[in-house]
Amino acid sequence: MxxxxxxxxxxxxxxxxxxxxxxxxxxxxxxxxxxxxxxxxxxxxxxxxxxxxxxxxxxxxxxxxxxxxxxxxxxxxxxxxxxxxxxxxxxxxxxxxxxxxxxxxxxxxxxxxxxxxxxxxxxxxxxxxxxxxxxxxxxxxxxxxxxxxxxxxxxxxxxxxxxxxxxxxxxxxxxxxxxxxxxxxDLPDLQFGEGLYSYFTAFFHEQYRLVRVISWMVPAGDMEEGLALLRNAAEESAFMVPEAVYFLAHIWLHYENDPETAEVYLNRLMAEYPQNLFFNRLMLRSYYQQSRFQEALQFSGQALERAVAQSDTAAKEEIYTLRGLIYYRMGQLGQAEQYLRKTLELAPALEKGEVRVQQLRARYQLGRLYERLGRTREAEEQFRFIVNLRTDSPVRQQARRHLR
Known part of the structure; x- marks a missing residue:
C-alpha cells in the first residue's frame, strides 16, 4: 500500500x-x-x-x-x-x-x-x-x-x-x-498524466484489496489504455517525453516483468542521458533479468566507471551486487565472492548500513555461495548476521530457514 x-x-x-x-x-x-x-x-x-x-x-x-x-x-x-x-x-x-x-x-x-x-x-x-x-x-x-x-x-x-x-x-x-x-x-503532453493515472490506478485496483475498498476515492483506469497514452506522450509531447520514456521503461521492467520491452525505452534514455546513473542501473537490471550476463558484465564495467567518477556510492553498491549475482549464476564463485564482499564493504559509507536492500541481498547470496562451496560455518555466519538485524525485509525470514 x-x-x-x-x-x-x-x-x-x-x-x-x-x-x-x-x-x-x-x-x-x-x-x-x-x-x-x-x-x-x-x-x-x-x-x-x-x-x-x-x-x-x-x-x-x-x-x-x-x-x-x-x-x-x-x-x-x-x-x-x-x-x-x-x-x-x-x-x-x-x-x-x-x-x-x-x-x-x-x-x-x-x-x-x-x-x-x-x-x-x-x-x-x-x-x-x-x-x-x-x-x-x-x-x-x-x-x-x-x-x-x-x-x-x-x-x-x-x-x-x-x-x-x-x-x-x-x-x-x-x-x-x-x-x-x-x-x-487536447495537447499531447496531457496524455502523460492521463496515462500514468490510467495504468497505475488499474494496476493497484487489480493487485490490492484495500484499493478496491476505497475505489470511490480513486476510480480505476485501464492498464492497456494507460500504456497507449504513455506511448503517445513519449512520441508527441513537447515537455514530457523523457518522463514518459522513463515510466514506460519502469512499468515494463518492474510491473509487467518484460525487460525486453523495457530495454527499448532504456536504450532511448541511455542515448540521451548516458551519465544518468539511475538510468544506468535500470539498464543493468534489464540485462540481468534477461540472463544476458556477458552484456551485463560489459555494461556494468562502464557504469562502474561513471559511478566512481561521480562518487555515487549507492550506484556502486548495486553494480557490485549485480556483478556478484551474475558471476554466481555463471558458476564463477571466486569472482562472485569478490564482488559480494565489495558490496558489504560499502555499508559503513551508506545510510542505513547493513539493512539496505542491496546489503541484505549481497549478504544472503554470499551465504548461499558458502553453502554451495561446503563452507558451512561461514554460511551460517552470514545467515545469522541477517537474522539478528532489525529489519522487516523478507530476506530475514529466508535467512532464518537456512539455520534450521
Whole structure:
C-alpha cells in the first residue's frame, strides 16, 4: 500500500507539470475556480507577460532539463542564469535550485540525508511564489511553482511513509491545479498524466484489496489504455517525453516483468542521458533479468566507471551486487565472492548500513555461495548476521530457514 500512495503522489506531481506547461501557447492564467468558458475571449498578447509563456524561455528550459537529467547540474543552472537574474523569475529560480537535490534523493531513496535541505528549498519556493501572488493573484509562473513544489513535497513524504503530510501537500497542489489545469486539454503532453493515472490506478485496483475498498476515492483506469497514452506522450509531447520514456521503461521492467520491452525505452534514455546513473542501473537490471550476463558484465564495467567518477556510492553498491549475482549464476564463485564482499564493504559509507536492500541481498547470496562451496560455518555466519538485524525485509525470514 505504501508503494501505491507513493506512486499516486508521483502521478500528482507529474500531471501538474504536464497540465500547467500546456498553457504556454495561447491562454492567459485564469482566476482560481474559473474555467476558460466563463471568461471573455482575449487576443494573445504579442509579448507574453509570464516566463512560462515565452518561447525562448521554454526552449531554454527544455535544454536545461536535458542537462539536468544528464547530471550536468552546473551547466543546467548556467543556461538559465540570465533568466533567473530577473526579478519576476524568483519563484521559478527558487524551484529550479532544488532540483539537483531531488536527483540526489532519487539516486538513493533509502537515504534521507538530503531530505531536510530539499524540503527547505521547496518551502522557500512556495514562499517566493506567495510573495508574487500577493501582488498579482493570477501570476501563472508563481501558480505553477507553488503547485509543483507542493507536488514534490507530497511525493517525498509519501516515500518516507509520512502519509498525513503527503496528503496535506497533495491536496494543496490539487486545489491550485484546479485554477490552471483546464487549459488546452487536447495537447499531447496531457496524455502523460492521463496515462500514468490510467495504468497505475488499474494496476493497484487489480493487485490490492484495500484499493478496491476505497475505489470511490480513486476510480480505476485501464492498464492497456494507460500504456497507449504513455506511448503517445513519449512520441508527441513537447515537455514530457523523457518522463514518459522513463515510466514506460519502469512499468515494463518492474510491473509487467518484460525487460525486453523495457530495454527499448532504456536504450532511448541511455542515448540521451548516458551519465544518468539511475538510468544506468535500470539498464543493468534489464540485462540481468534477461540472463544476458556477458552484456551485463560489459555494461556494468562502464557504469562502474561513471559511478566512481561521480562518487555515487549507492550506484556502486548495486553494480557490485549485480556483478556478484551474475558471476554466481555463471558458476564463477571466486569472482562472485569478490564482488559480494565489495558490496558489504560499502555499508559503513551508506545510510542505513547493513539493512539496505542491496546489503541484505549481497549478504544472503554470499551465504548461499558458502553453502554451495561446503563452507558451512561461514554460511551460517552470514545467515545469522541477517537474522539478528532489525529489519522487516523478507530476506530475514529466508535467512532464518537456512539455520534450521
Amino acid at each position: 505504501r508503494l501505491s500512495i507513493a506512486l499516486l503522489s508521483a502521478l500528482l506531481w507529474f500531471s501538474f507539470l504536464t497540465e500547467i506547461t500546456a498553457s504556454a501557447a495561447k491562454t492567459e492564467a485564469l482566476p482560481l475556480g474559473f474555467s476558460a468558458a466563463e471568461l471573455p475571449q482575449q487576443e494573445e498578447p504579442e509579448s507574453p507577460q509570464f516566463l512560462l509563456l515565452q518561447p525562448d524561455f521554454i526552449a531554454d528550459v527544455q535544454e536545461a532539463t536535458r542537462l539536468l537529467y544528464n547530471q550536468e547540474f552546473d551547466a543546467s543552472a548556467e543556461l538559465l542564469a540570465s533568466w533567473f537574474a530577473q526579478e519576476r523569475a524568483r519563484p521559478v529560480a527558487a524551484l529550479w535550485d532544488a532540483l539537483p537535490l531531488w536527483w540526489l534523493i532519487l539516486s538513493d531513496l533509502e537515504a534521507e540525508a538530503h531530505d531536510a535541505a530539499f524540503i527547505e528549498k521547496m518551502e522557500l519556493s512556495i514562499r517566493s511564489a506567495d510573495l508574487t501572488l500577493r501582488r498579482e493573484r493570477q501570476n501563472l509562473d508563481a501558480l505553477v511553482v507553488k503547485t509543483i513544489a507542493h507536488g514534490f513535497l507530497a511525493r517525498l513524504y509519501a516515500n518516507r511513509g509520512a502519509w498525513y503530510r503527503s496528503l496535506v501537500h497533495g491536496r494543496q497542489a490539487i486545489n491550485l491545479l484546479n485554477g490552471v489545469g483546464q487549459l488546452q486539454p
